[in-house]
Amino acid sequence: MLKSTRLFLPLLAALLAPVAAADTHSATDPRIDALLTQLGKVREIDEVALSPDGHQLAWVVETGGKPGIMLADAQGQHPRSIGLAAKPGTCSESGLAWAPDSRHLAFFSNCASARVGMGGSKQPDIYVLDTQGQGKPVHLSSLNGYAHSLSWAPDGKTLALLYVEGATRRASALAAAKPATGEIGVEGIEVQRVATVPAEGGVPQPVTPADSYVYEFSWAPDSKRVAYVAAPAPGDNNWWIAQLYVQDAQPNATRTALVDPHTVSGSLHGLQIALPRWSPDGSRIAFIGGLMSDQGSTGGDLYSVSAHGGAPVDLTPGIHVTPAWFSWSSPQSMLVNQVDNGQLQLAEYDVQADRAQQKRVLFTAPGYTGDGTALGALSLSADHSYVAFGQSSFDVAPEVYAGPIGSEMPKAVTALNADQKPSWGKARSVEWDNEGYHVQGWLLYPANYDPNKHYPMIVNVHGGPSAADIPHWPSVGYGAAPFSTLGYFVFMTNPRGSFGEGEAFVQANRKDFGYGDLRDTLAGVDAVEKMVPVDDHRLGLTGWSYGGFMSMFAPTQTQRFRAVVAGAGIANWQSYYGQNLIDQWMVPFFGASVYDDPAIYAKSSAINFIKKVKTPTLIVVGERDAECPAPQSFEYWHALRALGVPTSLVVYPNEGHHFYNPVNQRDVLQRALNWFEKYLPPGQ
Known part of the structure; x- marks a missing residue:
């Protein structure tokens, strides 16, 4: 959700040490440690790639936190480790891209690298393996920076990729933000461009303009052109105003702007575009257009436009x-x-x-x-x-x-x-109607559920808001499902603003954050309480990102929740607008800037109703969160502390919106589990 950066170093430097030392731990429930250990044993699958002829299957699986490549036939039989790693878990290989001949597989590898890349880790390069030969992968191109999205041209003569030459960080707002030093918005800007590499190898050649940040691209069927979604740099801020372009896959080529959502008329006006894809005959380009809160969280209607220009069609x-x-x-x-x-x-x-x-x-x-x-x-x-x-x-x-x-x-x-079994309870889809909307959510039963007992329930609101809770196995780090292991019902809602009910439903919380979606969620709680034995006096609320905002805002509107854990939340939309460097995302949702319509931002700011809050609240956030800056958590925590509401703020050093440090991933979940056990004990 909500991409942002930070301008708060003096405040943070003064407060980080005592806050980070704050300890919310009670005597640790042994089930928590067992759960965290169980989740840590899961081997994550990062990528899957089927060869064009459908005969070979490659995937990237993590061993000891390091991604490595496996290759098998299409049925998964006869798997073998490929790449340069002498032993799985010793280096990193990823970025699978099959050539059109279904024989050559390109990927990134840092296993043979002696050069240092961003973050002090080894610099990956591009390699290609002849999967039907007996040799080792061949070095194709040396890189200096961050690269991803390898893609072969349909004729197999060229590879393209998204490349940030000289990068100091991942090209993602989920990663920790760069320190806010120097001339803000001018110095240190890193630009992601489409670059090409010949199939026989060579130096990456940028082909898109140096001042244009590219988010996604695709090859034309003729292998001569690329379509891409791009905006002026800096990239973190401008995805919400990105346009669709077409140009020849050559340096200094003239590009054509096909779609600008801010100048078109009709249903796409003012919205976002993603996933440009050429039709097989090359005559038009389809894409997804809709109200999207994050680049990468894609959802909306299908649109198409002629490859030669014209009005897009919903x-x-x-x-x-x-x-x-x-x-x-x-x-x-x-x-x-x-x-x-x-x-x-x-x-x-x-x-x-x-x-x-x-x-x-x-x-x-x-x-x-x-x-x-x-x-x-x-x-x-x-x-x-x-x-x-x-x-x-x-x-x-x-x-x-x-x-x-x-x-x-x-x-x-x-x-x-195969050896991993859920320690949480069974899942059930719940559907209800509220104020003319059809709404859905997921209910997890407590582990070892006894229908003759009453249980507390933790309500989780997903990030976004343009996203959806979809069943998935939890990982170490913050998430809702693990609470079920400790004896809670867990209710994950998809209220208005979510994907899954059509674009009108997604847009239903524009200029209304925290109101209609909260009413949908509370109506869902009512529906659940009619189905299963939930103790309405032991309700908790949690969420991350937009869910963190809802966890801060809901206690200002209702006293129904008795404990809250707010992850990376937003307490004050007005101050947030001035603190972040990604204000472009806000206008599509609020209808105007904070300077043009401050009232619409004040309406959904928890800080303006803070005296109504009585709920014990744990607040957690990454120090360098580039989406929901830490000062928002400081502001909410400061108010609750001044008002005598039980609260704790934990700031995780060097973490962004997504936590990468395994120690911090484990700690944040453990603190949340302990907080709810303290204020919503399940064993009553």
């Missing part, structure tokens, strides 16, 4: 699902992975010039699916007859799935985490 107006990813299967058809009632389903669409209509649902996944290239992405054979992806659910830990595309869900072809 192909799916009024649908009640949210397309998150798609692939052209012919000039008249697409495969679409869409969110529907909190689940991902793969559907086939017929595509005409002005309309795309769902033909049939191929399968609905029991959990979150993805191939590592984009949220909800799938890896397909060139003829779209075979599919592969990684998946996990509340019931099954991450595995690779693959199989023919048909009416059934593909089967798991790996057993990397």
Whole structure:
């Protein structure tokens, strides 16, 4: 959610030491340590890539926190480790990209590198392996910076990638922000560009303009052009005003702006665009357009535009699902992975010039699916007859799935985490209606559930707000599912503003943060309490990012929650607007800048109603959060402390919006578990 950066170093330097030392730990429940140990044993699957001919399958799996590449046949048989690593877990290899010949596999590797890259780690380079030969991977190109999104041109003669030459950090607002020093917004700007490398190797050659930050790209079928979504630098701030461009895949080529959402008329006006994809005949480019709170959290309607320019066409107006990813299967058809009632389903669409209509649902996944290239992405054979992806659910830990595309869900072809069993309770989808909206959420039962007992319940609000809670296996770090292990009901809601009910539902909380979505959530709590024995006097609330904002705001509107854990939240939208360097995201949601309409920001600011808060609140945040800056957590904590409300603030050094340090990942979850055990003891 909400990308931002920080301008608060003097305040932080003065306060960080005593705050970081604050200890919320009570006597540690031995179940917490056992749970954290269990979650730490899961081997994460970062990427899955099916060869174009559908005969070979590669995936990236972590060993000891280091990603390595495995290769097998399409059924997952005869897996073997490839790459340069002498032993899994000793170095990092990722970024899978199959060549059109289905024989050569390109990837990034730092296993043979002696050069230091960003963050003091070894610099990855590009390698390619002949998967049908007996040799080792061949060095293709040396890099100096951050690179990702390797992609072969359809003719197999060129590789393209997104490249930040000389990068000092990941090109992501989830990563820790750069120190805010020097001339802000001028010095130290890092620009992500499309670069190309010949198939026989060479130096990366940037092809997109030096002052334009590229977020996504795709090759044209003729291998001569690229389409991409880009905005002026700096990149963290301007994704919300990005445009769709086309140009030749050559340096200094003239580019054509195809779509500018801020000048077009119709349903796309003022919204965001993502996932540009050429039609197989090269005549048009499709993309997803909608109200999106983060680059990478994709959802909206399907649009198309002529590759030569013109007005974009909304192909799916009024649908009640949210397309998150798609692939052209012919000039008249697409495969679409869409969110529907909190689940991902793969559907086939017929595509005409002005309309795309769902033909049939191929399968609905029991959990979150993805191939590592984009949220909800799938890896397909060139003829779209075979599919592969990684998946996990509340019931099954991450595995690779693959199989023919048909009416059934593909089967798991790996057993990397077969020994992992859930220590939490069963999951159930809950649906209800509120104020004319259909709403859905996920309910986890307490472990060892006894229907004759009454239990406390923790309500979790997801980040975004343009996102959705979809079943997935939890990892070490902050999340909702582990609370079930300790004897809580856990209720994960998808209120208005979420993906899964259509674009009108996503836009229903514009200029209304914390009101309609809170009423939807409270109505869901009422629905759950009619179904299962929840003790209404032992309700907790938590969330991260937008969920952190809701965890701060809800106690100003209701006394129903008796304990709160607010992760990376927003306490004051007015001060937040001036603290961050990514104010572009806010106008689509609030309708105007804070300077033009301060009242709409004040309306949803918890700090303006802070005297109503009585709820004990634990607040946690990364010191260098580039999305929800730490001063927001300081402001809320300061107010609660002044008002005598039990509170604790923990700031994690050198962490951004997503925590990467395993020690901190473990600590933040343990503190949250202890906080709820203290104020909402489950054993009553």
